[in-house]
Amino acid sequence: MFPLEPLQYAAECWKMHQKPAPHPPYWEAGEHGVMDVAHDTSNPNVCSSTITYQLDGYVGLFADLALIAQVAALARERNRTLLIDDRYWNRGRWQDHFMSVRHTQPGPEPGCTPPPPEELVACPRLAKHWVVNSRTAKFHFSHGFDDQYHDAYSHGIDRLHPIFDMALTSLESTIIPNKFNSDLIRMARNEIGKPSYLAVHIRRGDRKPVSWKYRDGFVPLLDYLHGVEKAWQKINATSANKAIWLASDSVEAQRQFIDLLPAGVDTFGLSISSNPGLRSLQPSSAYRQVDWPSKAPSDRIQETRGVIVDFALLSGAWMPAAELGVWPEAVVCTISSNLCTLSAVPFGWELAFEKKLWVEIDNAGSIAPIWNAFELF
16 A cells, blocks of 8 residues: 555665665665656656655654755755655644645645655655655665765864754745744743743653763753853843743653742743643643653644744744844753754754854763754664
């Protein structure tokens, strides 16, 4: 049955990677040419070349969005039509949360008809209608991708600047919240009522720390507080303008962190919002991927909206030019969270890595590179 299920596409890719083989440059065919399926050419309205991202429901929202950001960039570069397949997604439909990519990135043939599902191919990427999901991404976004898109003439984090820019363009022009979510983001920004604030994200649930010293639990809340204090020192914050947007998948962790803050700090967040519409978006429990499908579909949609709002407030993403007066001056988070990793992109290269205001407190800069654009599963 077509399209294949996500793990079936992964199995097809594994079939092509059973034996060591020479790897040609990223966009060149191997010695046997391009392997592909037969294509029906009877319908002239079918898109001539596409890249489809299949939302498979196996990973968290921001793991998917980080990969989609790169897939969208490749579609732009290769002059292909970008498509989203959400039939297996467990967060509703794509347009429950974001604008259709057929409008935000119409591609070279606006309005063309998607190919028949039996023509989608996961490996190789040179197939006419390439499909990617979280389980096939490792076949396309590892060493060959690094060789093609990392800056070979730079060192450390600077090598990743090109794919950072690829992701930034996608988040600015392709992955755009729908009107409902945009209104929620605007409500949250209006509630802060100050031109600047610090953003803190506390991840609990199933994402354990990367650093060995925290292997038996979570990054202590005192480390988050020290990260906040460090950021306040960098931006020369005064007692009169200290405000925090606090995001977390654990309401209890939020309460405990607020208790640690010094007096006089204005704290905002979904769980403590005075707006019932925002408060209803708070997570019901610390996020565990294995538990997510058991939630009611309406709850999954609602909590997905909540984390989209949190991401916007943490990173400064999707802020209209007319509202540039409200901006996070620093982000404090842990690299084990894909939300934390992706938040560096809208925040900006200069602020995140040159001024070091993306404050990662798990590895805390002890491992190079200090940031990665996406996670492979």
